[in-house]
Amino acid sequence: EAVMADASWFSHxxxxxxxxxxxxxxxxxxxxxxxxxxxxxxxxxxxICQGATDxxxxxxxxxxxxTVRNHVSALYRKLGVNRRSAVxxxxxxxxxxxxxxxxx
Numbered sequence: 001e002a003v004m005a006d007a008s009w010f011s012h013x014x015x016x017x018x019x020x021x022x023x024x025x026x027x028x029x030x031x032x033x034x035x036x037x038x039x040x041x042x043x044x045x046x047x048i049c050q051g052a053t054d055x056x057x058x059x060x061x062x063x064x065x066x067t068v069r070n071h072v073s074a075l076y077r078k079l080g081v082n083r084r085s086a087v088x089x090x091x092x093x094x095x096x097x098x099x100x101x102x103x104x
Contacts, residue, residue, distance in 0.1 A: 033079075034094065041075045048072070048084055049091050 037045065047057045058068045076082055079090050091097070 040071045044071045
């Protein structure tokens with residue numbers, strides 16, 4: 001859990017392996033709950049999985065830093081997580097990876 005507290009230091013390969021170790025039977029399953037996310041929350045999910053920072057997400061989507069933080073917070077609430085690494089693990093458990101372009 002301490003290692004997963006800040007996924008920004010780890011490669012996507014390491015995060016993939018940790019997600020598999022935490023719950024190997026769910027890997028590759030279709031997402032249950034992705035349909036409950038708004039389009040913006042899906043945008044945040046995709047970009048977080050790609051390793052983008054809030055600043056990079058804001059620049060790409062032409063959103064203010066506060067707006068990005070609000071969307072990320074809403075995503076955290078809906079997923080029941082409290083950090084980026086947990087978002088990545090949640091996505092990996094549902095077959096969503098860093099190469100996912102858009103989840104629309």
